[in-house]
Amino acid sequence: MASETVFFSARSSTRQAACPGCGTVSDRVHGGYRRRLADLAVAGRSAVIDLLVRRFVCPVASCPRGTFAEQIAGLTEPFARRTPPLRQALEKVALALAGRPAARLAKHLSLPASPNSLLRLLRRLPDKTSGTAPRVLGVDDFAFKKGHVYGTILIDMESGDRVDVLPDRTSETLAAWLREHPGTEVVCRDRASAYAEAVRTASPGAVQVADRFHLWKNLCEAVEKCVAQHRKCLAEPTTGATAEPTVTEADDTPQPVAGRRAIKRRERHAAVHALYDKGVQIQVIADTLHLDRKTVTRYAHAATPEEASLATGSRSYGQVHAYTPHLHRRWNEGCTDAARLHAEIVELGYRGSKRTVRRHLQEIRASGKPAPDKPQELTVRKATWLITAHPDKVDESKALKLKQLLSRCPELEAAAECVREFAQMMTERQGSKLDGWLARAESTGMKPLQSLARGLRQDFDAVTAGLTLEWSSGRVEGNVNRVKRIKRDGYGRAGFDLLRRQILLAD
Known part of the structure; x- marks a missing residue:
């Protein structure tokens, strides 16, 4: 069997060398020794160089090095067992x-x-350091452990180079870095208050630019809350023979599961706000009410119980609506077994759980009536998409649905008008119109839009710059995604020093 390693024998022909201690050139040979150096592979086999080098005597008596070994440029390094290549x-x-x-x-x-x-x-590897900050600096956070520990990445927005990585996302740490690295004129960031405070403190002359993507995302979230508050308008009105009779025979039917969930949601919302409005901490409320911290946070930050319900639906619950026609048809054919129906739609591509299908069918089961041939009601997410989507992406049928929805609900018509104005202002870089848009959003009387307007007013200068200047946080977000890949490769075993070097030094 052929050897998997190729060996090379070589010797140095140098007759003199400079002392690494004092720099004096010496030609007095003290002796020699062999070095085994691993090198780049040759023809798919690992290579080892068996090298004979000389040791010289330093002629300077005061030099702390009595003898020294010669180094061959491009081939050897002190104490190394690998070649530089x-x-x-x-x-x-x-x-x-x-x-x-x-x-x-x-x-x-x-x-x-x-x-x-x-x-x-x-x-x-040598650390990547810089005495001055880039002219246009991008700042964003990333998770070491999602929901618990975060760091900060700094990007040169003009060149795309990674500048530095900070161990946390506090305003004090970023402010200290900015003081040590002066020269920043523009800072691109999301709407995090900690970064805004750090820039105001350490670089008061820098222009802060709020990222347009995050501004649009905040607007879409506010619109979704508005749609949820007017979810009764999502149902298409029934006509003629399809209209429900006005008799009250259905008063004795059991209360739908959705109604019981709504009552429970209102009770939780009231209990959380009874403590939260008094200044009680989130974790204390969670321990007192025996709820998860994330659940308490959602209720505490929701002005109404309906707003808190927006984050409770899982992705699979939204996916089941795509299979509603099949489920309703099979239900009307007499198949009311949720497990069997789940198995059928799994074959069609559904990836959710049996419990989700069972919950989806609970209201039909409780009503005791046949399932409708097709759902007549838009979902909150679909209606939000119709209002916020680019007109070129909305076909004629969806545009007709949107027109009918807005004709039924003047409040959503006002919200849609705010969305159109904001989109035009953002795409055409008309940040000077922001003040007027905020006034119109506040005049709609819809709390989610009013809350968004208050938040934008608190960050007015940065939002105006984000809607006017060319800079955005796109390059920063791309590097954050790259950090996620590096973290996965590390399997959670790398410390901050190693992760920082990988982020800063990799190509």
Whole structure:
């Protein structure tokens, strides 16, 4: 069997060398010794160089080095067992894939190295430091552990280079960095108050730019809350023979499950706000009411119980609406077993749970009536999409649905008008119109839009700049996604120092 390693024997012909301690050139040979250096692979096989080098005597008596070994440029480094080309290749692999994945790839390339050796190579790389900050700085946070621990990434918005990574997302840490690195003229950020305070404190002359994507996202969230408050308008009016009779025979039917959930939601909302309005902390409320902290946070930040209900639906519950025609047809055919119906729509591509299907059919089961041939009511999310979508993406049938919805609900018509004006202001960079738009949003009388307007007024200068200047946080968001990939490669085993080097130094 052929050897998997190629060996090369070589010797140095140098007759003199400079002392690394004092720089004096010496030609007095003290002796020699052999070095074994791993090198780049040759023809798919790992390579080892067996090198004979000389040791010289330093002629300067006061030099602390009595003898020294010669170094061959491009081939040897002090105390190294790898050649510089091999070391650089392993550094690139380690920067791209971290420890274990990089070790597996290096093995396939006939450059064997252990995961720990690769991580040590990363930690020896020179740090990326800069005395001044870029002219246009992008700031955003990313999660070390989602929902618990966050860091901050800084980007040069003009070149796209990573500038630095901070261990948290507090205003004090960013302000300290800005003081140590002066020169920033423009700061692109989301609407986080901590970053805004840091820039005001450390770089008061810098122009703050609120990201347009986050502004549009905030507007869509406010519109969704408005639609939820007027969900009764989503149902298409029945006509003629399809209208429901006005007799009250259905008064004795059991209360639908949806109604019981609404009552429970109102009770929870009242209980949370009874404590939250007194200044009680979120965690204390959660412990007192025996609720999850996230649930308490959702109710505490919702002005009405309906707003709190927007975040309770799962993705699979929204997916089940795509299979409503099949479920209703089978129900009317006599198949009322939720497990069997779930199995049928799974074959059609559904990926949700049986419990979701059962909940979807609860209202029909409680009513004791046949299922409608097709749902006559828009969902909150679909109606929100119709109001906020670009007109070019809305076909004629959907545009007709939107027109009918807005004709039934003047409040949503006012919200849709606000959306159109904001979209025009954002795409045409007309930030000077922001003050007038805020006044119109406040005059609609809809609390979600009024709340959004109050928040934008508090950050008025940054929002105006975001709707006027060319800068946005797109490059920062792209790097945040890249950080997520680096974290996955590390399997949660890397410390901050190693993660920081990977973020800053990788290609």
